[in-house]
Amino acid sequence: MEINWKNLITRTISGAVLVLLIVCAVVFGTVSVYSKILFGVLFSFIMVVCQKEFLNITTKENASINIFFAIIPSLFLLWGTVLDGINVIDGLNNLYTISDLFIFLYAVLLIIYFVASFFIKSEAVNFKYIIVSMIYIAIPFALYSNIELSSEESLPIALGLFLIIWGNDTFAYLVGSMIGKHKMFPTISPKKSWEGFVGGLIGSLAIGALIYHFSGKSIVIWLLFAVIISLFSTFGDLFESIIKRKFEVKDSGNIIPGHGGMLDRFDSFLFAAPAAAAFYWIFWPNFF
Numbered sequence: 001m002e003i004n005w006k007n008l009i010t011r012t013i014s015g016a017v018l019v020l021l022i023v024c025a026v027v028f029g030t031v032s033v034y035s036k037i038l039f040g041v042l043f044s045f046i047m048v049v050c051q052k053e054f055l056n057i058t059t060k061e062n063a064s065i066n067i068f069f070a071i072i073p074s075l076f077l078l079w080g081t082v083l084d085g086i087n088v089i090d091g092l093n094n095l096y097t098i099s100d101l102f103i104f105l106y107a108v109l110l111i112i113y114f115v116a117s118f119f120i121k122s123e124a125v126n127f128k129y130i131i132v133s134m135i136y137i138a139i140p141f142a143l144y145s146n147i148e149l150s151s152e153e154s155l156p157i158a159l160g161l162f163l164i165i166w167g168n169d170t171f172a173y174l175v176g177s178m179i180g181k182h183k184m185f186p187t188i189s190p191k192k193s194w195e196g197f198v199g200g201l202i203g204s205l206a207i208g209a210l211i212y213h214f215s216g217k218s219i220v221i222w223l224l225f226a227v228i229i230s231l232f233s234t235f236g237d238l239f240e241s242i243i244k245r246k247f248e249v250k251d252s253g254n255i256i257p258g259h260g261g262m263l264d265r266f267d268s269f270l271f272a273a274p275a276a277a278a279f280y281w282i283f284w285p286n287f288f
Contacts, residue, residue, distance in 0.1 A: 010258035040082035047141040049262040053252040058129040074138035077106035085149025140273035167207035168200040175199025189241040204230035236271030
């Protein structure tokens with residue numbers, strides 16, 4: 001299979017803009033209260049667009065009302081973690097902090113929606129997909145915000161997560177385009193090959209080794225982290241492919257030229273972020 005250079009150039013340019021925004025938000029996200037707020041605004045926008053695209057796919061003509069029901073509690077959850085990182089509520093009783101209240105409201109609304117899904121049968125409001133979007137999309141963004149804003153020392157793993165995802169995606173695309181012959185799951189994602197998967201894994205390991213070089217931490221831990229993120233990135237990509245195939249759509253949207261929708265660009269992140277959070281909590285503070 002030959003490389004589509006026009007598509008690759010388009011992907012590179014549009015992707016570079018998004019990469020620059022994310023890198024700046026992550027690197028400078030813990031500098032001040034204002035930078036944390038800007039981080040929250042950027043990732044809120046990305047999360048909301050991902051949810052909008054997901055519900056446009058799954059609920060189609062009734063998407064607007066479903067998007068409303070999904071976005072409100074999801075923003076509560078994300079900003080609960082952001083406010084917790086900002087520490088604007090120092091001096092207050094922790095049981096009554098704004099961040100705790102926001103996270104509590106998310107949990108309450110999630111339970112209400114879950115109960116409502118059994119008793120309310122509406123053609124307009126689809127609680128099943130609203131709940132899926134609140135778990136599949138909102139929780140990973142909240143978990144990542146917790147990593148990013150929990151400590152300045154978490155920067156290597158917060159930035160490393162994205163670098164490894166991008167390395168995995170880029171190497172998988174290049175290797176798969178050049179020598180990909182053996183399809184992984186042709187009925188789910190016809191373009192994905194085992195050669196591309198191995199290429200992505202090698203790219204992830206290379207990025208992990210590079211991060212080790214600059215961070216000075218354990219190379220074994222960084223390589224293990226790279227393997228885990230590579231695997232979960234692939235799972236996330238395949239999961240979105242299942243959704244798109246089920247609803248017969250090619251792209252989740254068209255907001256990013258060459259990449260399709262925001263969900264197309266963050267599908268790997270949605271599975272990798274929870275894995276990174278678990279890895280971070282297990283190995284912190286011994287290695288990072």
